[in-house]
Amino acid sequence: MAKIDKSKYTKQEWHAIRDQRRQEKYLKQIQPNLVLEEKSILSNTAFVLGNGTSRSSINPVDLKSLGKVYGCNALYRTFNPDYLVAVDVKMVLEINKAGFQHKNQVWTNPNKTYHRIKNLNFFSPSKGWSSGPTALWLSTQHSYDTIYILGFDYKGLNDGKTLNNLFADTANYKKSTDSATFFGNWMRQTRSVIKENPKINFVRVIHPDNYIPEELNKFENLEHISVEMFKKIYDLA
16 A cells, blocks of 8 residues: 555544555455355354444344344344343333343343343343443354354444444434444453454454454454455345
């Protein structure tokens, strides 16, 4: 890549340009190695869905025939994952009001507010993590060879300024115009899961302009691919 004159940009603009160039370089390096045989694609695979907007063009229903699907929070409103994780009290109460846990697996941390609610599954001990990384951790307990991570965007929209969530402006979520939620804990929890499971191949699916934390580039068992590459691998429209 050609060098860029940093003096022409503000510090914030330069950081955004630098992150994008690093991602483009990384994707170019790994994409030639992603021509997977059909047998390996369909072997013992799971999909963990965060609610970042990068997965908006992927229909979760299409993933059902490809492997087990793990999701979190309001995903249940539009799709029934094999495992739903929710750790926020208001969200768990919403799920209970809908009665979703009576016919589907719902996992959460122990909490006195809903310890009497029937048919919830409780982590023991409590993970104490956010829902997305907790769903990712749960998937690692079920012995998959490959786990795809979708909708784990970390940074907010509009250069990290505003909320990045498919369910923004709905009950129990902030407005789309609100400030982005701090992602440091999510990222560290994700890193912990990947580090603790070196024999599992993790694949994070992102848009070309999505953020790739430097801390996640250190693992040989984690790779990043574009949404379009993911669709090509699985022949999704």
